[in-house]
Amino acid sequence: xxxxxxxxxxxxxxxxxxxxxxxxxxxxxxxxxxxxxxxxxxxxxxxxxxxxxxxxxxxxxxxxxxxxxxxxxxxxxxxxxxxxxxxxxxxxxxxxxxxxxxxxxxxxxxxxx
Amino acid sequence: xxxxxxxxxxxxxxxxxxxxxxxxxxxxxxxxxxxxxxxxxxxxxxxxxxxxxxxxxxxxxxxxxxxxxxxxxxxxxxxxxxxxxxxxxxxxxxxxxxxxxxxxxxxxxxxxxxxxxxx
Numbered sequence: 001x002x003x004x005x006x007x008x009x010x011x012x013x014x015x016x017x018x019x020x021x022x023x024x025x026x027x028x029x030x031x032x033x034x035x036x037x038x039x040x041x042x043x044x045x046x047x048x049x050x051x052x053x054x055x056x057x058x059x060x061x062x063x064x065x066x067x068x069x070x071x072x073x074x075x076x077x078x079x080x081x082x083x084x085x086x087x088x089x090x091x092x093x094x095x096x097x098x099x100x101x102x103x104x105x106x107x108x109x110x111x112x113x
Numbered sequence: 114x115x116x117x118x119x120x121x122x123x124x125x126x127x128x129x130x131x132x133x134x135x136x137x138x139x140x141x142x143x144x145x146x147x148x149x150x151x152x153x154x155x156x157x158x159x160x161x162x163x164x165x166x167x168x169x170x171x172x173x174x175x176x177x178x179x180x181x182x183x184x185x186x187x188x189x190x191x192x193x194x195x196x197x198x199x200x201x202x203x204x205x206x207x208x209x210x211x212x213x214x215x216x217x218x219x220x221x222x223x224x225x226x227x228x229x230x231x232x
Contacts, residue, residue, distance in 0.1 A: 033219070035220075042224045043158075048219060088156070096218075100208060101148070102218060104157065107157070
């Protein structure tokens, strides 16, 4: 039981390049989330998927797109990376309904030069 | 709009001292959930505790204890007899219960408090 896994762990991009961050969970959770963590700002919600087939914007969605590929997988895409997107990205999942705890993946450290 | 404030940026203590982390929140909802997460130097986020807005009973779990006071909108966290392994960033977070239960769970995080425990 791996919990929440994310790939890659590290990535360096040049401005304008695109990439997809992958996230998968093996806990049969309904809800999945993408956050970014910047120094001194805590984590901020980018997008979330309350259940398979639905996605919604969070606090900072500009410059990102998401896909809930199936119940297990939730990917985050940067179409044209910008230096402001340099951050650590965390994926999380939650069982859903009245189960409130979110479980986080190990994070992806992204640098855009 | 909800908001979580952790006014302490960093707390440094010597091992075996107690550490109390402050968290103040703002929300217009009557039903909400408060969380503490720990982020050790390795970077992962570890869930510590969840409290419901309708349950103000404080809790002790080993060396950890929590003080939830709705009257002051505070949810403070204390580590008793700190150890070096407690060195980490601690985040307080808030989730409002709005809409369907499937849409609950969006977390609003505070900026975090760095705890440094030296031997």
